[in-house]
Amino acid sequence: xxxxxxxRPAKNAMQSGKARMKKWVLEFEPGEAKTLDPLMGWTGSGDxxxxxxxxFDTQQEAEAYAERVGLDAQVIAPHEPKRILKSYxxxxxxxxxx
Numbered sequence: 515x516x517x518x519x520x521x522r523p524a525k526n527a528m529q530s531g532k533a534r535m536k537k538w539v540l541e542f543e544p545g546e547a548k549t550l551d552p553l554m555g556w557t558g559s560g561d562x563x564x565x566x567x568x569x570f571d572t573q574q575e576a577e578a579y580a581e582r583v584g585l586d587a588q589v590i591a592p593h594e595p596k597r598i599l600k601s602y603x604x605x606x607x608x609x610x611x612x
Contacts, residue, residue, distance in 0.1 A: 517587075519541050519590060520576045520580065521538070521590040522539070522573075537571065539569055539570075540567070542564060544559070544561055544564050577589065
């Protein structure tokens with residue numbers, strides 16, 4: 515089982531920009547299960563590696579780092595959205611289907 519994931523994050527649904535989609539992220543798998551604090555009800559864990567996200571420019575850099583440090587990393591292939599090209603004039607086309 516891999517102890518790290520390498521992936522390219524998806525576009526934020528709240529914004530139209532795609533700037534953060536180009537970076538690759540190395541994220542550690544949780545080392546222990548989260549527990550519920552009985553007094554406050556907060557969820558917590560003693561695993562501090564879950565707070566670390568390393569960003570790389572390319573997938574190869576992330577894989578090289580994981581190999582250099584000795585991590586068993588799983589690469590998750592990115593989902594490329596299909597581009598639909600539309601123009602404003604298509605709204606007023608004579609043969610438009612309503």
